[in-house]
Amino acid sequence: MPASSIRIGLYVNDPKSTILRHVRCLLNWEMRFHTVLREDLATLRPGDCDVLLLHGGWYGIDRIPSQEQHRFRTTPAHRKMGEAVRGFVRAGGGVVGICCGAFNVVWLGLLEAEISRSQGAGLHALEIVDATHPIAKSVRRRAQGRRDRRWLPVPCVRVNGPIFFPKRKEQMVFSYDWEQRLGAVLAGGYGRGRAVAISPHPEMTEDELERYVTSTPRM
Template identity: 30%
Template sequence: MKSFPRPFCCLAVILVFLGSIAARAENATPVRVALYEDAGAAGKGVPYTKAILTQAGCTVTVFKAEDLSHGVLENKDVVVFTGGSGSKEGNSIGDAGREVVKKFVREGGGYLGICAGAYLACSKFTWSLGLLDAQTVSQKWRRGRGDVEMELTPEGQRLTALPAEKKTVRYDNGPIIKPAGRTDLTPYEPLALFRTEMAENGTPAGVMVNSPAIVKGQFGKGRVIISSPHPEQTPGLEIIVEQAVHWLAGGEKP
């Protein structure tokens, strides 16, 4: 039998290995995302998020509140609620729609909430989903709009593959949260912390700095990530949305 020099054999093994990776990537099933666009969803959140996820290879289905009762979350991996008004989103989907979303996550689906969608995932609002042991620190929510600084935690760095240094991010009245004291839910884990704050319109000062900007948690068999600020509208931080959806769909941390 003809033998080959060792370097040639090593190169052949490497080429076969790389070929198998490429084949798996080509045949990989795209993450299937349901993106809410109805009452309460406002601004640039929906189009920006859709563009980011589509470019990342996800299959994105935009849905209305009434679609929840018609099986829109069937065969989906992640549901996304973006910015606008959390109360309007919650009231728009109603009691029945909220139960559909909760069942979806409880049975293994992923939930990404940005700004209003983050409020929606919290506890102790009559219209919210209660996916996280989290509540707002104050009923005064109109903290302002503009740029603030946040810093990723070690877990946030691992999940997003971004470095640790402080990052400027778009903020628009997102929730400032603290534990809600629910014993039926596991504690959330911060992925990023605010390092500066906005405190306009009589909102309490001093509560935003060092509070969670982005957190992850578990609800039943499903995974939850909420972001108070807007990485989808911040150049250079769009990867946070992409990596969050990958993790929510069951992907391993980088």
């Protein structure tokens, strides 16, 4: 799907977190977007946008029973927001969660994975796990003359993002390690829609964010 035809719903939980970088990226790519405020999330409906983009720097929409940990208490307001997001994706919408937004993609049950919280901020490298995935195709580079690897690592910026252990290994697109055990980017289906959980911050390397957003509707 051409970038210019994708309608982005940019969730705004806290304008002071990472929103400005996202807005700059979307404007630079001439992508259509509108903001979805926290108080509006409970009324999200299928067709309101093509892709819901959940930024980093915040916590807490809702959690399925298996993800009720870390003293989180679901409130009626959280439950309504969670039901709305699940219904949106189930009906065919796409959701992309970045860092804390990725936590929520898993907590909502849109992708099944265990999460490990590990501190770490700065430049990181991603290992390509599924080179055939639309997200990976535009960044895969052959490791010419190397016998120990097929693809060159992909640079990224991580700011305490989650480490995933997916229940379905085929949903891991990138890992943080050579052994492909520490998931960095997951992608998979939920109902008729698609979900992507991204541990690092692709908006800090702008070309990366565009790839995630434009790939989600057609995966």
